[in-house]
């Protein structure tokens with residue numbers, strides 16, 4: 001198959017869909033890989049490194065999109081990208097469609113097949129292609145919070161771990177999945193006082209074991225959220241209901257009861273955010289304050305450490321990408337986990353949570369793929 005890698009064009013996004021190491025695997029498996037010139041700039045990798053890995057360097061995104069049958073990216077397509085897609089093309093990337101009706105309409109109208117990294121599953125019920133970026137974002141969330149806590153940034157002027165004899169920061173993590181666990185790990189490492197809330201009791205039990213009592217766990221409910229958020233110095237938003245918009249756990253009214261200069265880092269912003277007052281921000285202008293509470297809501301946090309993130313992402317996407325490249329849409333029929341990643345096919349929404357969130361009709365993915373394969 002002809003596989004294409006365009007340079008990412010979203011603001012402040014420096015990751016790349018395929019690293020040279022991954023390109024080598026695709027080429028070794030018999031595929032042709034077209035890489036847009038400069039696609040690896042953000043990870044300090046030049047065109048020559050891609051050439052050595054077996055890629056053909058092409059002059060622009062238009063050529064990648066027109067010649068490749070499968071496009072491998074990182075961030076959701078921007079308008080000029082979805083306008084380049086057409087029926088028969090496979091797009092393999094993060095999409096986050098639930099809070100993004102405009103992009104969804106663009107993909108529907110393009111007629112392409114869009115497979116979202118964030119809804120591909122694994123046998124343990126996890127999200128293997130979201131996990132590596134969630135690991136990165138969870139760890140970065142505490143760095144971002146520490147920065148915002150500083151007085152000259154509008155924060156409470158508090159050192160995350162305190163010092164002997166002085167209270168450390170109280171860090172509250174909403175959602176104890178991958179982001180939440182890695183945020184908790186970093187916060188504990190710095191010496192903060194950490195509480196994790198989750199709706200899943202089995203998950204809370206696992207966290208209790210994992211952190212051997214160094215993290216408090218609480219069941220996530222209206223009362224416990226209020227109690228914890230009101231006394232927090234830092235709140236990390238890390239909830240996820242796969243494919244759906246994030247539940248709004250912290251309302252506008254609740255901010256008034258929070259400490260002035262407290263920091264919220266809404267990592268779940270890519271699914272709409274779990275604070276009512278969250279709106280997406282960028283690395284160039286990452287924070288804003290409402291009622292004296294600093295909000296950090298960067299939607300592509302791992303993009304700030306593209307070297308780590310691109311390699312971590314490629315490690316996870318490689319087996320799925322190789323299966324798609326060698327079998328095309330049949331790979332989606334053969335693997336129920338990859339099938340869960342299928343969000344859009346020829347103008348139809350094939351993921352139930354995405355369809356429900358956007359109020360659009362849902363098409364069974366197996367039926368949609370079989371129809372597509374019959375059409376040839």
Ligand SMILES: NC(=O)c1ccc[n+]([C@@H]2O[C@H](COP(=O)([O-])OP(=O)(O)OC[C@H]3O[C@@H](n4cnc5c(N)ncnc54)[C@H](O)[C@@H]3O)[C@@H](O)[C@H]2O)c1
Pocket residue numbers: 118127130131133134135137174175176177178179180197198199200203220238239240241246247249266267268269270271298299300301302
């Ligand atoms: N901003 C970024 O750059 C960035 C990067 C990576 C991931 N993310 C996002 O972070 C979010 C979390 O991702 P993850 O990989 O940790 O997901 P995950 O599935 O591993 O964890 C989510 C957790 O939220 C819990 N949860 C669901 N509803 C809850 C509720 N009402 N109260 C408390 N907990 C609840 C679940 O039980 C689960 O443990 C996702 O929206 C993901 O897209 C953002």
